[in-house]
Amino acid sequence: MGKFIPQLPEIFLRKYFEHGQTILDPFAGSGTTLVQANELGINSIGCDISAFNALLCKVKTDKYDIQIAKQEVQDILQKTKETIQPRVKQLSFFTKPTEVYTIPTHVTNEYLGNWYAPQAFSELMIYCNLIQSENYQYQNLLKIILTRAARSARLTTHFDLDFPKHPQKEPYWCYKHRRTCSPTQEALKFLKRYSTDTLRRIEDFMQIRTDASVSIYHQDSRKLNIDEIDGIITSPPYVGLIDYHEQHIYAYHLLDLEDKRIDEIGPAQNGSSKKAQKKYQEGISEVFRAVTKKLSSGSRIIVVAGDRHNLYDEIAQMSNLEIEDIVKRHVNRRTGRRATEFYESIFIWRKP
Numbered sequence: 304m305g306k307f308i309p310q311l312p313e314i315f316l317r318k319y320f321e322h323g324q325t326i327l328d329p330f331a332g333s334g335t336t337l338v339q340a341n342e343l344g345i346n347s348i349g350c351d352i353s354a355f356n357a358l359l360c361k362v363k364t365d366k367y368d369i370q371i372a373k374q375e376v377q378d379i380l381q382k383t384k385e386t387i388q389p390r391v392k393q394l395s396f397f398t399k400p401t402e403v404y405t406i407p408t409h410v411t412n413e414y415l416g417n418w419y420a421p422q423a424f425s426e427l428m429i430y431c432n433l434i435q436s437e438n439y440q441y442q443n444l445l446k447i448i449l450t451r452a453a454r455s456a457r458l459t460t461h462f463d464l465d466f467p468k469h470p471q472k473e474p475y476w477c478y479k480h481r482r483t484c485s486p487t488q489e490a491l492k493f494l495k496r497y498s499t500d501t502l503r504r505i506e507d508f509m510q511i512r513t514d515a516s517v518s519i520y521h522q523d524s525r526k527l528n529i530d531e532i533d534g535i536i537t538s539p540p541y542v543g544l545i546d547y548h549e550q551h552i553y554a555y556h557l558l559d560l561e562d563k564r565i566d567e568i569g570p571a572q573n574g575s576s577k578k579a580q581k582k583y584q585e586g587i588s589e590v591f592r593a594v595t596k597k598l599s600s601g602s603r604i605i606v607v608a609g610d611r612h613n614l615y616d617e618i619a620q621m622s623n624l625e626i627e628d629i630v631k632r633h634v635n636r637r638t639g640r641r642a643t644e645f646y647e648s649i650f651i652w653r654k655p
């Protein structure tokens with residue numbers, strides 16, 4: 304939830320923008336707009352308050368020497384395996400971790416100890432230490448492989464990977480597989496899986512990547528200071544639906560990422576009361592007022608939003624933007640155990 308399908312920005316990029324222009328996504332998320340813009344030769348700027356999302360955008364849009372990337376991904380995996388065996392295999396909840404490997408100095412919290420089985424924890428720590436110590440060229444790429452593996456290696460049920468509330472330490476009845484499943488004990492198989500998968504994805508993108516520029520900022524978009532742009536395509540957070548930092552909390556702990564949750568607009572923890580909706584409208588319109596300063600008159604602002612509370616006409620007004628069109632799109636998808644069906648609106652606004 305929250306990530307839009309690549310066809311959406313693609314359609315609007317093709318319709319309103321052209322090769323050589325520059326667009327902005329002030330709520331860049333996992334970077335879908337930036338990837339699509341680059342494919343079309345359109346320069347892009349992305350901004351996100353979540354350090355994890357900013358890192359993901361960077362890794363997805365960077366330029367790679369594929370041979371070096373492959374070699375580094377294989378090298379760290381090999382070194383991780385060599386370090387694991389034979390020392391870590393017999394780890395139990397009672398082994399003191401420091402007898403087997405060092406824990407990076409920033410990992411001082413209880414989160415990781417609580418959400419990973421001892422073997423999985425040690426495998427992730429070994430990989431994490433190697434990223435720091437081996438002087439790899441593509442450290443960010445390795446960090447993303449580590450966090451993707453860490454997401455899957457948490458002590459969760461198979462059907463609640465998105466928002467697990469408590470660590471699952473015992474076997475459980477699995478709705479997804481219709482049998483009794485056990486929480487995973489290891490991380491290595493996920494490190495292998497995401498090494499292959501992440502490499503394949505960047506290799507695919509390198510085939511179509513253009514030289515259009517991509518710049519990524521990790522900050523509150525209300526304070527974003529940029530040069531001239533030709534338009535905006537974005538999908539803002541929905542009111543009271545997701546806590547974006549919390550969603551990838553394992554990555555913040557593993558990589559010691561900077562936490563700016565205090566500046567998230569419309570977080571789930573604030574709910575969707577009338578008061579929260581008002582605050583949300585103020586936050587979103589403050590972003591649009593700040594970033595449209597650099598737009599020339601007549602430029603388009605395309606906003607994809609699930610506007611269940613009808614907040615966006617007022618947001619357009621508060622942002623001093625004209626409404627050109629509104630397109631409604633029916634969305635039906637399955638995530639985990641929840642089937643979701645709703646309407647999403649695409650607002651086409653113009654700077655007067």
Ligand SMILES: C[S@@+](CC[C@H](N)C(=O)[O-])C[C@H]1O[C@@H](n2cnc3c(N)ncnc32)[C@H](O)[C@@H]1O
Pocket residue numbers: 305306307308329330331332333334335336350351352353356522523524525537538539540541547566567568
């Ligand atoms: C709906 S998601 C964007 C999804 C994106 N279109 C994609 O396809 O991945 C909204 C994003 O807004 C970000 N966000 C929330 N408050 C923000 C703020 N004040 N400044 C910048 N980004 C913010 C969240 O971290 C989240 O990544």
